[in-house]
Amino acid sequence: MSAKEVRTIGFIGAGNMPQSILGGMIKGGYPAKHVLASNPSRPKLDLLEEKYGIYTSQDNHEIARKADVIVLSVKPQLMREVCEDLAAHVPDLDKKLIVSIAAGLRFARYYEFLGDDITLIRCMPNTPSLVGAGVSGLVADGKATTADKDFVTQVFDYVGLTIWLDEEDAIDVLGAVAGSGPAYFFEFMHGLQRAAEELGFDAEQARAMVQQTALGAAKMACESDLSLIELRKQVTSKGGSTAKGIEVYQNAELTDISKRAVEAAVARNQEMAKLF
Numbered sequence: 562m563s564a565k566e567v568r569t570i571g572f573i574g575a576g577n578m579p580q581s582i583l584g585g586m587i588k589g590g591y592p593a594k595h596v597l598a599s600n601p602s603r604p605k606l607d608l609l610e611e612k613y614g615i616y617t618s619q620d621n622h623e624i625a626r627k628a629d630v631i632v633l634s635v636k637p638q639l640m641r642e643v644c645e646d647l648a649a650h651v652p653d654l655d656k657k658l659i660v661s662i663a664a665g666l667r668f669a670r671y672y673e674f675l676g677d678d679i680t681l682i683r684c685m686p687n688t689p690s691l692v693g694a695g696v697s698g699l700v701a702d703g704k705a706t707t708a709d710k711d712f713v714t715q716v717f718d719y720v721g722l723t724i725w726l727d728e729e730d731a732i733d734v735l736g737a738v739a740g741s742g743p744a745y746f747f748e749f750m751h752g753l754q755r756a757a758e759e760l761g762f763d764a765e766q767a768r769a770m771v772q773q774t775a776l777g778a779a780k781m782a783c784e785s786d787l788s789l790i791e792l793r794k795q796v797t798s799k800g801g802s803t804a805k806g807i808e809v810y811q812n813a814e815l816t817d818i819s820k821r822a823v824e825a826a827v828a829r830n831q832e833m834a835k836l837f
């Protein structure tokens with residue numbers, strides 16, 4: 562697929578994550594008239610219509626019927642109810658491409674909910690998709706064609722980096738690192754902002770210095786050939802102030818804390834796969 566392919570994409574559920582994806586897609590040039598969304602309550606839909614000019618409905622069946630590609634975007638615990646309802650009311654689900662962005666739930670579950678004949682791609686996106694800086698992990702079932710995979714790659718390329726995975730298990734890890742990752746960074750940034758405020762800065766200045774520092778560090782990490790440790794060392798003058806700050810993080814075993822956080826999130830993904 563060299564020219565950009567357009568299929569009508571219907572998001573079932575219009576919460577934070579699908580808003581980030583569809584917002585990023587439309588900002589990136591995907592035609593709004595081929596993007597649809599459903600949600601039980603109206604306010605989010607009104608906002609999406611106003612902001613992006615897409616068609617919305619409170620009726621999941623209508624959106625699923627109109628879509629070539631159905632993006633299941635509800636919480637994992639609602640997935641069974643929503644899918645079984647679609648299976649009962651939407652004809653030809655096996656002729657559409659289904660994409661699920663839910664954490665945890667495995668291919669086998671969707672076949673149970675929607676039928677064995679569906680074609681499914683699982684995606685683990687993250688919210689920076691809204692600003693074109695997302696990470697989307699993708700894994701396809703055996704029925705997805707090359708054209709399906711190319712199309713989904715194209716869609717998620719609009720909103721950032723796409724990473725195809727060979728094994729379904731890997732999406733739990735990618736989710737725990739990149740899907741949840743923005744929350745970890747925000748938490749860390751919040752801590753730095755609080756520190757600056759407690760040491761005399763007002764909230765606005767504190768936030769400005771933290772967000773610009775995070776942006777600068779992320780840009781350097783993206784643009785440099787050096788390892789992250791080398792980049793860290795460049796800031797850490799011998800006998801200087803950074804060394805003292807880093808020492809505090811190292812004494813608190815920040816690297817180990819990150820590993821424990823990722824392991825906890827992976828474990829929850831595995832647990833959700835069994836629970837829902």
Ligand SMILES: NC(=O)C1=CN([C@@H]2O[C@H](COP(=O)(O)OP(=O)(O)OC[C@H]3O[C@@H](n4cnc5c(N)ncnc54)[C@H](OP(=O)(O)O)[C@@H]3O)[C@@H](O)[C@H]2O)C=CC1
Nearest residue numbers: 574575576577578600602634635636637662663664686740
């Ligand atoms: N947020 C993130 O960073 C990421 C989320 N995900 C996955 O994305 C999915 C959605 O998460 P997120 O957007 O954050 O969740 P939100 O809680 O922001 O949104 C969930 C949405 O689903 C709607 N909803 C509830 N019941 C139904 C229904 N029966 N039919 C259609 N829509 C319904 C809710 O509507 P209402 O408000 O009216 O109740 C709400 O708008 C989850 O499965 C999550 O695992 C994946 C990667 C990252």
Ligand SMILES: O=C(O)[C@@H]1CCC=N1
Nearest residue numbers: 664736737740741742
């Ligand atoms: O917290 C969650 O379960 C979802 C998946 C990754 C980010 N948010």
